[in-house]
Amino acid sequence: MSASPALLEVQALTRRFSGVLAVNDFSCALFPGEILGLIGPNGAGKSTIFNLISGVLRPHGGQVRLRGERIDGLRPDRIARRGLVRTFQHGSLLLRLSVRDNVLLGATMAARGARDRQRVAEATLDLFGLQEVAGEPGGSLPHGIQRLVGMAVACAAGPDLLCLDEPLTGLNHIEISRVLATIRDLRDRLRVSVLFVEHNMRAVMSLCDRIVVISQGTRLADGTPREISRDPLVIEAYLGTTE
Amino acid sequence: MRRDRFADLITVLIAAFGLFIVMFGGKPYLTQAVIWTALDIALAISLRFMLLVGEVNLGIGAFFGFGAYTAALLSLRLGVPTPAAILAAGAVACVASVPFGYLTLRVSGHYFMLVSFALTEIARLVYTKSSLLGGNSGLVGIVPDLAGFPYLVLGICASVFAALVALERSHLGRIFAAISENADIVRAVGIPVAAVKLLCLAISSFTAGLAGASFAFTNTVIAPGDFGFLLPVFALAYVKIGGDGHPLGAVLGAVTLAVLSQLVIGLGAEDTLLYGTAIVLTMLFMPRGIVGLLLRPSRRRPTGQRPT
Amino acid sequence: MSGVNLTSQLLINGLQIGAVYVVFALGLTLIFGVMRIINFAHGEFFTLAGLSIATAVPALAAASGWANWICYLLCFVLVMAGMAIFGGVMFKLVFERFARDPVGALIVSLGLSMLLQSLFGLGFGTAPRKVPALLPGITVLAGGRISNDRLIVFVVAVALTAGLGLLLKRTRLGMALRAVAEDREAALLQGIDDRRTMLAGFMIGGLLAAIAGGLIAPTTVLTPIIGADYLTKAFIIIILGGAGSVVGAILGGFVVGFIESFAGFFFDSTFALMLLLALVSLVLLVRPQGLMGHATR
Numbered sequence: 035m036s037a038s039p040a041l042l043e044v045q046a047l048t049r050r051f052s053g054v055l056a057v058n059d060f061s062c063a064l065f066p067g068e069i070l071g072l073i074g075p076n077g078a079g080k081s082t083i084f085n086l087i088s089g090v091l092r093p094h095g096g097q098v099r100l101r102g103e104r105i106d107g108l109r110p111d112r113i114a115r116r117g118l119v120r121t122f123q124h125g126s127l128l129l130r131l132s133v134r135d136n137v138l139l140g141a142t143m144a145a146r147g148a149r150d151r152q153r154v155a156e157a158t159l160d161l162f163g164l165q166e167v168a169g170e171p172g173g174s175l176p177h178g179i180q181r182l183v184g185m186a187v188a189c190a191a192g193p194d195l196l197c198l199d200e201p202l203t204g205l206n207h208i209e210i211s212r213v214l215a216t217i218r219d220l221r222d223r224l225r226v227s228v229l230f231v232e233h234n235m236r237a238v239m240s241l242c243d244r245i246v247v248i249s250q251g252t253r254l255a256d257g258t259p260r261e262i263s264r265d266p267l268v269i270e271a272y273l274g275t276t277e
Numbered sequence: 278m279r280r281d282r283f284a285d286l287i288t289v290l291i292a293a294f295g296l297f298i299v300m301f302g303g304k305p306y307l308t309q310a311v312i313w314t315a316l317d318i319a320l321a322i323s324l325r326f327m328l329l330v331g332e333v334n335l336g337i338g339a340f341f342g343f344g345a346y347t348a349a350l351l352s353l354r355l356g357v358p359t360p361a362a363i364l365a366a367g368a369v370a371c372v373a374s375v376p377f378g379y380l381t382l383r384v385s386g387h388y389f390m391l392v393s394f395a396l397t398e399i400a401r402l403v404y405t406k407s408s409l410l411g412g413n414s415g416l417v418g419i420v421p422d423l424a425g426f427p428y429l430v431l432g433i434c435a436s437v438f439a440a441l442v443a444l445e446r447s448h449l450g451r452i453f454a455a456i457s458e459n460a461d462i463v464r465a466v467g468i469p470v471a472a473v474k475l476l477c478l479a480i481s482s483f484t485a486g487l488a489g490a491s492f493a494f495t496n497t498v499i500a501p502g503d504f505g506f507l508l509p510v511f512a513l514a515y516v517k518i519g520g521d522g523h524p525l526g527a528v529l530g531a532v533t534l535a536v537l538s539q540l541v542i543g544l545g546a547e548d549t550l551l552y553g554t555a556i557v558l559t560m561l562f563m564p565r566g567i568v569g570l571l572l573r574p575s576r577r578r579p580t581g582q583r584p585t
Numbered sequence: 586m587s588g589v590n591l592t593s594q595l596l597i598n599g600l601q602i603g604a605v606y607v608v609f610a611l612g613l614t615l616i617f618g619v620m621r622i623i624n625f626a627h628g629e630f631f632t633l634a635g636l637s638i639a640t641a642v643p644a645l646a647a648a649s650g651w652a653n654w655i656c657y658l659l660c661f662v663l664v665m666a667g668m669a670i671f672g673g674v675m676f677k678l679v680f681e682r683f684a685r686d687p688v689g690a691l692i693v694s695l696g697l698s699m700l701l702q703s704l705f706g707l708g709f710g711t712a713p714r715k716v717p718a719l720l721p722g723i724t725v726l727a728g729g730r731i732s733n734d735r736l737i738v739f740v741v742a743v744a745l746t747a748g749l750g751l752l753l754k755r756t757r758l759g760m761a762l763r764a765v766a767e768d769r770e771a772a773l774l775q776g777i778d779d780r781r782t783m784l785a786g787f788m789i790g791g792l793l794a795a796i797a798g799g800l801i802a803p804t805t806v807l808t809p810i811i812g813a814d815y816l817t818k819a820f821i822i823i824i825l826g827g828a829g830s831v832v833g834a835i836l837g838g839f840v841v842g843f844i845e846s847f848a849g850f851f852f853d854s855t856f857a858l859m860l861l862l863a864l865v866s867l868v869l870l871v872r873p874q875g876l877m878g879h880a881t882r
Contacts, residue, residue: 092882114467126462128455138448139455143467148448191466333691380866384873387623387687387828391820392865398817399862402855506813510695517692550703556696560689561679
């Protein structure tokens with residue numbers, strides 16, 4: 035565990051929907067250079083927590099801090115400008131725009147001027163291996179490539195923390211490998227920290243430095259993949275299902 | 278891409294043809310027809326500009342009207358020279374749109390549509406009650422103070438058209454297209470969507486104001502009835518019937534409806550029946566408009582795949 | 586004249602005007618709830634029903650010699666049946682394909698509105714019409730006077746609103762409507778047929794507008810363009826109350842009724858509209874989801 039102060043700190047996060055407590059006193063931390071996985075059974079509240087952190091929803095209690103500054107309650111675009119950029123499970127790229135235009139859009143706020151924007155976009159396309167499809171409209175690409183484009187768009191915005199919303203859903207093995215390799219690349223080469231929500235246990239176990247397990251809106255366990263795979267509470271929560 | 282370029286060429290040709298008629302046509306009736314159509318095109322392209330962010334600005338009637346009345350008052354009461362009056366009118370319409378847009382565009386949902394409709398209607402009613410603005414009878418004697426005024430109007434309309442198309446094809450236009458398809462992604466990369474929409478409204482209102490001011494000097498007479506809710510509906514008709522996929526659509530729509538409405542008047546029927554029917558039929562059977570029929574639907578937006 | 590004071594009178598006027606607005610706005614908000622669109626031709630349902638009744642009743646009375654109110658009731662039922670069919674046809678022909686496409690629905694309904702207004706002018710003529718009083722006379726009540734016809738309108742409007750509330754809460758159709766409005770995917774998962782539910786919602790919505798038009802026919806002069814005026818007010822109502830909210834439409838309707846009554850008396854109707862616009866601006870600034878709407882975050 036790194037000794038440097040946390041990049042993202044979540045404290046006692048709470049959220050209700052029509053009186054029902056969906057997220058209940060949830061806390062966790064993410065350190066610079068980490069890949070942190072958020073896992074849990076269906077309906078545990080992972081998506082809600084994700085939306086609370088990224089500003090799509092307002093917390094009813096608790097705090098979220100990015101580099102020590104509070105971001106809870108801020109609008110999503112303001113949070114993004116501070117360095118936390120997220121993707122969406124359904125639709126993280128613009129289908130009617132070309133891949134290049136998608137990435138250029140992503141680079142808008144991070145770049146200074148048109149030339150810089152071009153440079154960032156080309157570099158991002160290069161990093162993700164998307165040069166060949168750069169001219170194609172997003173909607174015409176296979177699912178796995180679309181996911182990569184979505185990540186590229188988010189990356190072009192120059193985040194310190196990239197939040198991925200179920201990036202592997204619906205992908206085949208080859209596509210999954212490519213996405214996982216790209217995430218590792220982002221962390222190693224660009225020093226982007228990554229937080230992601232996923233159901234694919236094998237991928238989570240192989241990729242993450244740390245895992246936080248959520249159950250019924252609250253944190254159940256927090257540790258390395260090895261620790262988590264041995265935690266009796268976790269095993270019970272999942273009823274022994276590991277992929 | 279090829280077809281977009283082709284459409285651009287047609288647009289320029291039509292503009293040149295219009296200019297030719299004004300320069301050499303001889304009959305004042307023809308010149309007037311071209312000027313009216315040019316103003317309609319300016320109105321349509323302004324409305325279309327906001328459609329790029331996915332908003333239907335029914336308030337364009339109000340901003341057109343603000344432009345017209347501002348120019349009229351500046352010219353009649355303060356003797357401001359015509360070009361300055363027109364420019365100032367555009368600025369007034371633009372500034373007026375900002376608080377309105379601030380309130381209505383940051384809210385998700387259809388409030389912008391509804392309130393903009395109400396704005397146009399209520400503005401019209403306010404004109405009828407205002408003695409400064411001439412009440413129900415409006416203002417008369419708004420005469421341009423320079424020779425060759427028709428050329429100024431054509432110049433204004435052409436500049437408005439060119440500027441809006443240039444913006445559409447710039448990075449800003451890329452952002453507009455993204456917002457209209459999926460604003461969540463745009464927010465997620467840090468772009469302040471509401472502010473961008475507001476910018477779009479401000480620009481669109483500025484050009485609508487310029488068009489309104491030009492209308493005031495062209496018509497020399499303005500009255501509240503000119504700026505009611507029919508105005509945005511006509512503008513919408515031009516855009517939709519011409520086709521909103523390419524700026525040429527605004528031109529084709531305005532020209533087509535100008536021609537059709539002449540025929541309709543000849544038959545003794547009403548304008549609103551024509552426009553209403555045309556809109557409904559187009560939406561049901563020809564949603565991409567005339568331009569959509571001429572060009573195969575382009576999978577790319579005009580901002581295209583080449584780096585700007 | 587004893588028993589009448591200004592405030593009570595204005596309150597009563599506001600209640601009565603408001604009740605009609607409520608019925609009209611409920612129709613609009615119901616359609617928005619199930620289809621997520623604003624129907625700009627909503628006012629035309631109102632106008633068509635009102636003009637039809639205003640034309641049919643005097644004609645029937647003259648032809649048959651029956652009392653006004655009998656003719657009115659007969660025509661009312663017939664016209665409303667016709668309007669229900671009209672609503673169904675409009676849905677199938679025009680609106681169904683624009684469900685969940687607010688911009689498309691806006692444009693097509695605007696065109697439809699112009700088309701219909703034009704046809705009304707041609708069909709009914711532009712001369713204003715009105716049904717002669719059904720129950721001539723005035724009732725004095727709670728410190729104000731109200732014509733008997735307007736009292737009936739108020740009572741019927743309130744009953745209708747209550748009936749709609751019962752429909753939504755207690756019947757299967759009502760629950761389907763609410764389910765689709767709340768969460769369409771979840772409703773589909775529960776096996777609710779969203780196409781048929783939208784059809785029902787649209788027809789009921791249009792019928793509410795028609796009923797409002799039919800109700801005011803004996804009390805107000807009707808022209809082919811009266812729908813637009815009501816439409817503007819309905820927009821204000823649903824912004825104030827929250828789009829899609831039934832309670833919001835009720836609250837908003839009465840607020841607008843009261844403001845119109847008071848501001849209209851002390852100033853004039855244009856001022857009342859400007860005041861309403863200012864109120865809308867305030868709401869958008871401070872509580873954009875409306876009085877009863879859900880916060881979006």
